[in-house]
Structure formats: structure tokens, C-alpha cells
Amino acid sequence: KAGVTQTPRYLIKTRGQQVTLSCSPISGHRSVSWYQQTPGQGLQFLFEYFSETQRNKGNFPGRFSGRQFSNSRSEMNVSTLELGDSALYLCASSLGGGREAFFGQGTRLTVV
């Protein structure tokens, strides 16, 4: 069974640009959550999608958005990038609440 796949693995962007990250969940998993990981803040919840609907949203500005497609693949978009957006972005898929969440390897975003 293939694991959670995130692309690209690394990105370097300039302030003000926008970026789109992709996450392919484990087959059969309809819940996809996104997290931002930084050394100072740990793992912070961005949002969760389930069956193409955003079910939960964390405390991030509107520049952070996402979507989920009918095959459960998810994308997240960050517009007007700021230096502070530099982080490892992780997605996790699961069957739903109270079930093991499997993480992808992450996308390392650097904003210069």
C-alpha cells in the first residue's frame, strides 16, 4: 500500500509570490489534514478536508487556503508569501476521527 505522498519535496520562493503544495493520501483515506512545522512553534494545524469539504480550520490568515479533489488528493495554497511562512508543511491522511493519521514526508518551503 502506497503511503502519503507530498510534492514537491523542496521549494524556494520569493516574498510576495504564491505557492501550491500537493498531497496524495493513502488509498481509501478521505480525511486529509495539513500542518505547519517550525522549530519554534512545533506542529500547528492548518485545515482538514473530508470528502472535498473543509471540515476544520486552524488559526492561520486567509492567505492559506486549500482544497480537496474527488480522488481525495489535496492541495494547499499560500498567497503573498512572507518570510515567516518558511517551514515544513506536512499533510496527514486518515480514515477519520480517532484513527491513525499517516504523515507524508513534507514539503520544505523557504521564502527569501
Added chain:
Amino acid sequence: GENVEQHPSTLSVQEGDSAVIKCTYSDSASNYFPWYKQELGKRPQLIIDIRSNVGEKKDQRIAVTLNKTAKHFSLHITETQPEDSAVYFCAASHGSSNTGKLIFGQGTTLQVKP
């Protein structure tokens, strides 16, 4: 709001000793508590989880205890080995609402000295 506090932030033990990491959660509706291990440069991986209808769960050298009244849960690693060195994260979730959302603690860097 939802919050999970984790202590200590760093922990250094001798090989063979035990290690204990503690977490406190704020939302009394939380009922699913997983623990993740993240090795340097790798993705977080689940090592053990517990649900609110259980007070303790054990898997070989790893155990987790839950005190719902105090809203505390802890990870216990016995007979530590150098390969246990990693960052450990606790998390809390509303399992009954079927959400996959996890609120994580700040992480504990565990160093096991040979």
C-alpha cells in the same frame, strides 16, 4: 481554545533508563490521544495511542497513561536505547466527531546516551 502543553522540552537519559513525557490538554471533549515519534529529517510516525475509555495501554517498552479527570496523559519508555533518540509529540483529538484534526504539544527532544 484547544491547547496541549507538553513537558519537558528536552530530556537526556542514559541507555537502559526510563523516560517519561507528560502532556496536559485543555478541551474536555478530546477523547483520542496519539503519540508520534519524529526522527531527524523524517516524517512523524505513530508509536502508540489511547482512547478516553482506557486508562493505560502498553506496547512492549512503551506505555501511555491517561487521567481524564486531570486532563493529563503521559508516555513512558522503559529500557531506553540509542535508537529511541528522536522528537516525541503528543496530540489530542475529538475522535467522536470523526474529525482528523490533531492538536499537538510542542514536542520533547529525547536523547539517549550510550
